[in-house]
Amino acid sequence: xxxxxxxxxxxxxxxxxxxxxxxxxxxxxxxxxxxxxxxxxxxxxxxxxxxxxxxxxxxxxxxxxxxxxxxxxxxxxxxxxxxxxxxxxxxxxxxxxxxxxxxxxxxxxxxxxxxxxxxxxxxxxxxxxxxxxxxxxxxxxxxxxxxxxxxxxxxxxxxxxxxxxxxxxxxxxxxxxxxxxxxxxxxxxxxxxxxxxxxxxxxxxxxxxxxxxxxxxxxxxxxxxxxxxxxxxxxxxxxxxx
Numbered sequence: 001x002x003x004x005x006x007x008x009x010x011x012x013x014x015x016x017x018x019x020x021x022x023x024x025x026x027x028x029x030x031x032x033x034x035x036x037x038x039x040x041x042x043x044x045x046x047x048x049x050x051x052x053x054x055x056x057x058x059x060x061x062x063x064x065x066x067x068x069x070x071x072x073x074x075x076x077x078x079x080x081x082x083x084x085x086x087x088x089x090x091x092x093x094x095x096x097x098x099x100x101x102x103x104x105x106x107x108x109x110x111x112x113x114x115x116x117x118x119x120x121x122x123x124x125x126x127x128x129x130x131x132x133x134x135x136x137x138x139x140x141x142x143x144x145x146x147x148x149x150x151x152x153x154x155x156x157x158x159x160x161x162x163x164x165x166x167x168x169x170x171x172x173x174x175x176x177x178x179x180x181x182x183x184x185x186x187x188x189x190x191x192x193x194x195x196x197x198x199x200x201x202x203x204x205x206x207x208x209x210x211x212x213x214x215x216x217x218x219x220x221x222x223x224x225x226x227x228x229x230x231x232x233x234x235x236x237x238x239x240x241x242x
Contacts, residue, residue, distance in 0.1 A: 001084050013242035014063040016089045018056060019081050027056040029225060029236075030204055033193060034120050034167040035060035036239045037206040040067065043115065048072070048157055050102060050119040050150060055082030057118050058095045067115070071097040072105070074144055102145050102153045114157045119166045121150045147172070148179050155183045158211045163188070165209075170202035177207070185209035191220040196227065 002008065006021045020026040035057050040047075044067045049057045052071030062069055073079050082097040100108050125146070145153075147168075154164045164185055168176050170192055177187055187209045192202035202222070227233045232240070 001088055006081070011059065012240055014060060016059055016063070018054065018059065018085050019088070020054060021081070024075070024078050024081070025053065027053060030167045030193075031056045031120055032060070032239050033204065033206060033223070034118060034165065037167075037189075037191065037208070038116065038118055038165045039163065039208065040065045040116065046070070046114045047116045047118070048109075048114040050117065050153060051121050052082060052097060053120075054078055055085045055095065055097055057120065058082075058097070059085060059089060059091065061118070062089075062091050062094050066094070069095045070114075071095065072100045072102060073097060074099070074101050102149065105153050105156060109157060111156055112159050115159055115162050117154045117158055117162065117164045119150055119154065119164070121145075121147060121166065121168065123169045123172070147175065148183075151179045151183045151185070155185070155211065160212050162211050163208055164211065165207070167204055167206050170205045173205040173207075176205070180207070180209045185211050186213040186215055187217045188213070188215045189218045189220060191223055193223045193225065196224055196230075198228075 002019060005023050006019050009018050009020050011018055038061060040061065044065055047061060047065070047067050047069045049069065049071040052058065052073040055071055058069045058071045071082065073082060076099050079097055079099040086092050086095045086097065098108065158164060166176070180187060187207055189208040191206045193204040193206065194202050223235060224233050225236050
């Protein structure tokens with residue numbers, strides 16, 4: 001299963017393993033928080049994960065639902081890793097990963113077919129310095145698609161009243177909300193993530209938005225990753241270990 005420069009990491013709560021590599025962008029705490037924040041119900045039948053990387057979000061969600069899960073990722077090497085992760089964890093009957101450019105999503109997927117969409121998009125705009133256009137930069141910078149393009153893709157795929165759940169940098173939260181509203185989504189839940197209680201600024205924002213809805217937003221209590229001693233908080237330990 002492992003190729004050169006790859007390693008095998010543990011997903012402890014889900015009792016799964018995942019292939020990662022230093023040569024491509026590995027998942028971080030934001031992916032774990034996004035999967036944990038995503039609401040799934042018995043009525044959730046189809047899930048789409050955009051910017052899927054090595055399949056981390058589909059794997060985490062598959063632990064909580066029997067719904068069919070698809071993922072879209074533009075980088076072919078990362079898709080190869082995702083496909084091996086799916087097979088290694090015995091999820092090939094539930095999860096499918098597609099090597100697709102989101103700008104061409106209409107050529108590959110039908111309109112209004114997903115109940116739930118998740119996305120951990122590139123965080124940084126193209127007016128910020130990019131050293132190269134390698135795997136790490138593609139994952140972190142809006143080289144191939146920007147925020148509006150990601151949300152437009154979700155709008156095409158989502159069912160009426162479907163849920164889009166995403167994580168982004170806290171400093172871009174106003175822009176994220178504006179783009180969601182401009183594309184027919186209404187923010188339903190928000191939670192800011194801080195490194196610890198002494199942090200002056202939030203690191204991330206988790207947002208759940210409903211398509212074609214007039215629901216009011218629920219602003220949840222802040223999520224803290226570390227406690228005063230520098231150890232994981234109880235909430236963060238639950239995300240990792242259950």
